[in-house]
Amino acid sequence: MVRTVAVVGCGTVGASWAALFLAGGYDVVATDPAPGAKAGLMAFIARARPQLAELGLAGDGALSFTENLEEAVGSADFVQENAPENEAFKRDFLARIDALAPEQTIVASSTSALLRSRIVADCARKHRHIVAHPFNPPHLLPLVEIVGEDDAVVERACAFYRSLGRRPIVLKREAPGHIANRLSSALYREAVSLVEQGIASVADIDAAVSDGPGLRWAIMGPHMTYHLGGGAGGIAHYLDHLGPSQERRWASLGTPQLNSEVKKAIVEGVEEEAQGRDIAALEAERDRLLSEIVRLKAAISSD
Amino acid sequence: MVRTVAVVGCGTVGASWAALFLAGGYDVVATDPAPGAKAGLMAFIARARPQLAELGLAGDGALSFTENLEEAVGSADFVQENAPENEAFKRDFLARIDALAPEQTIVASSTSALLRSRIVADCARKHRHIVAHPFNPPHLLPLVEIVGEDDAVVERACAFYRSLGRRPIVLKREAPGHIANRLSSALYREAVSLVEQGIASVADIDAAVSDGPGLRWAIMGPHMTYHLGGGAGGIAHYLDHLGPSQERRWASLGTPQLNSEVKKAIVEGVEEEAQGRDIAALEAERDRLLSEIVRLKAAISSD
CATH class of the missing domain: 3.40.50.720 (NAD(P)-binding Rossmann-like Domain)
Structure with a gap:
């Protein structure tokens, strides 16, 4: 006790x-x-x-x-x-x-x-x-x-x-970064690669998460997400039909390095995205939304 | 027009x-x-x-x-x-x-x-x-x-x-999977790897996203997330101090294959996670929360 x-x-x-x-x-x-x-x-x-x-x-x-x-x-x-x-x-x-x-x-x-x-x-x-x-x-x-x-x-x-x-x-057994930080690092590696390759701005890459799949990831993780992506056949259908295209995409993902040029591009891009808001302001904004979302999820799951 | x-x-x-x-x-x-x-x-x-x-x-x-x-x-x-x-x-x-x-x-x-x-x-x-x-x-x-x-x-x-x-x-130039699906695939690869390696159950891997960083990704993307992770020094401090540990973790990420054993483990794990809810029920649950979160974000950003 x-x-x-x-x-x-x-x-x-x-x-x-x-x-x-x-x-x-x-x-x-x-x-x-x-x-x-x-x-x-x-x-x-x-x-x-x-x-x-x-x-x-x-x-x-x-x-x-x-x-x-x-x-x-x-x-x-x-x-x-x-x-x-x-x-x-x-x-x-x-x-x-x-x-x-x-x-x-x-x-x-x-x-x-x-x-x-x-x-x-x-x-x-x-x-x-x-x-x-x-x-x-x-x-x-x-x-x-x-x-x-x-x-x-x-x-x-x-x-x-x-x-x-x-x-x-x-965890059934230990792993460096446990689970969530390993998943976060995997996401971040590709986010850095997209900057390195000049595919989009830092702000647009961030928006591609927070106005897109990130909204779903607040509700369900990647496995359940693809379960719904499989239509009526669910994850089994998804893996059978789109598994090969996932594997092809995995092979095409970037392996960037955080060299000085890439770091400079990220720092400048984040500065542009922050639009003058300092860390405290960004944190306050995030925490306000976070507590609302957490409250919302708790309310709906206890319906 | x-x-x-x-x-x-x-x-x-x-x-x-x-x-x-x-x-x-x-x-x-x-x-x-x-x-x-x-x-x-x-x-x-x-x-x-x-x-x-x-x-x-x-x-x-x-x-x-x-x-x-x-x-x-x-x-x-x-x-x-x-x-x-x-x-x-x-x-x-x-x-x-x-x-x-x-x-x-x-x-x-x-x-x-x-x-x-x-x-x-x-x-x-x-x-x-x-x-x-x-x-x-x-x-x-x-x-x-x-x-x-x-x-x-x-x-x-x-x-x-x-x-x-x-x-x-x-996009400044085209890429297979554009941006968001490349990021989703990067996340999914590690989510599959964690199943393959037996680190945690499918349901726990999903919860590690939707009760953890996924809640933040509904609000801000990975670059801005690490900007806040850097404390008062922001992303520049983060990259200088924790960049090397990100790179080490990148090197440790898995490269799974969707073979029949892995697919079976995923399908069974998702089934367990769904707890009898069919696709339509899961979709209805997701969409109810999604529309609430989207509405909440719009309301707060227009304050």
């Missing part, structure tokens, strides 16, 4: 987790040694609170902040670690957390791309360590990708995330 | 175009030699009409149907061709349309993957032929991918599609 969650590392991901846990009614002990971390955390939580309330998460856990790691994890029932994405650092850091956290506490790493087997290598009690990778911003996107070795630990973690309205998915 | 649009081929794509044109106030002459085509078209339009009205397209053009191609295109101001996706057939068919349509009429092909240069090869007046590829279902998704050779023709076509609330994007 989780009551207190330690949020270790309070950058964007940690702060967003903290806001979610608090809104779910859990107490949070946050820790981060960086100067200004506490102020950044408080500001993020204040911004996220009304978004979470709109999603039906209006709990009010108690928040405390400490610069002392032992104090943060020493009495936590669940640890969410959000340290910098560096394998050697995380491996050492998780071993330290493992030594400090109570026996029954689950330790979840938010790592976006590292392999669980590598980062838990020095932990004495590996079985209670999982990867639990959210998608940015974690307080709005339901997905949590789970990698673990102990089924009971994985099931307890899934129940915890589900209690927060999350959608945990469990 | 477009008044009458000929919709040539009334399968899913053609019927959806017809519903859109009618709701935009244009008259439509539809044609399709297949048995039952007219009944299918009428049923589709009846279903789409309320969805279009919710999106603010409540016009009421006049619809007529003929099995005679000459009658359909002979007095049209704009032709939208939706014949089967077969290069030799389309090449011959577009040449026939070219010979029948009035001099000033633009002829737009909905081809999802064929190259414009190949399918217009036998047309006498190539300059007035464009590719105008919509994304399914065209009456709900704004994207229209345009390939042409005459800037004035392309500009007239873009104005026509914009009058229907569409978002035309113009």
Whole structure:
């Protein structure tokens, strides 16, 4: 039974987790040694609170902040670690957390791309360590990708995330970038290739997603999308009739390199697309729409 | 000035175009030699009409149907061709349309993957032929991918599609699958690879999109997504710091083959994911959410 969650590392991901846990009614002990971390955390939580309330998460856990790691994890029932994405650092850091956290506490790493087997290598009690990778911003996107070795630990973690309205998915085995970042990278490689080849502008390539298939991908993933693309015969018909043309297209996809020329074209193209809006403005616009879409999906699926 | 649009081929794509044109106030002459085509078209339009009205397209053009191609295109101001996706057939068919349509009429092909240069090869007046590829279902998704050779023709076509609330994007040069289907194929290749490698179930791979990055892709494309992923430094910071890890992940992406074993795993996985819902039910669910999301985006962007 989780009551207190330690949020270790309070950058964007940690702060967003903290806001979610608090809104779910859990107490949070946050820790981060960086100067200004506490102020950044408080500001993020204040911004996220009304978004979470709109999603039906209006709990009010108690928040405390400490610069002392032992104090943060020493009495936590669940640890969410959000340290910098560096394998050697995380491996050492998780071993330290493992030594400090109570026996029954689950330790979840938010790592976006590292392999669980590598980062838990020095932990004495590996079985209670999982990867639990959210998608940015974690307080709005339901997905949590789970990698673990102990089924009971994985099931307890899934129940915890589900209690927060999350959608945990469990990998059958680990892979660099888990699932969603591998899929994102695959999409991005072709998006970069189209810039490299001069097929269209950065803004038009982005619009080709967000005014096209991206609208469907908010509702269903690629397999189900092609199931509907097969008409009455569904995915079996699709694969039999259009599988060969998929394979031909796969063979024609680009393999770009992020050299200085390509990077320059992307940076200039994104600048043009942003039309003077800074990151904060773009984020606010995105999060406003995201919370509306998430709310809409939840409302319709509970009809 | 477009008044009458000929919709040539009334399968899913053609019927959806017809519903859109009618709701935009244009008259439509539809044609399709297949048995039952007219009944299918009428049923589709009846279903789409309320969805279009919710999106603010409540016009009421006049619809007529003929099995005679000459009658359909002979007095049209704009032709939208939706014949089967077969290069030799389309090449011959577009040449026939070219010979029948009035001099000033633009002829737009909905081809999802064929190259414009190949399918217009036998047309006498190539300059007035464009590719105008919509994304399914065209009456709900704004994207229209345009390939042409005459800037004035392309500009007239873009104005026509914009009058229907569409978002035309113009390719600088042609590519098989244009832009959005190339991006979709890139995503699908990795989605198939994850099945092939047994990393996760089909349903979980789909959820990893639709409860994760897919929610963001309904709002912004991959380039802008990584711009926000770069924090205050934006895309330039992202590419400098995380570009190398993207390139490493690109190198690790799968190159699956749609052999019978993989196809079987996909078909079974999709069946499990569908949980007994048939194609019509899944489509109705998708289209209900799609029209809500499209409406939401339009409302917020016009604030």
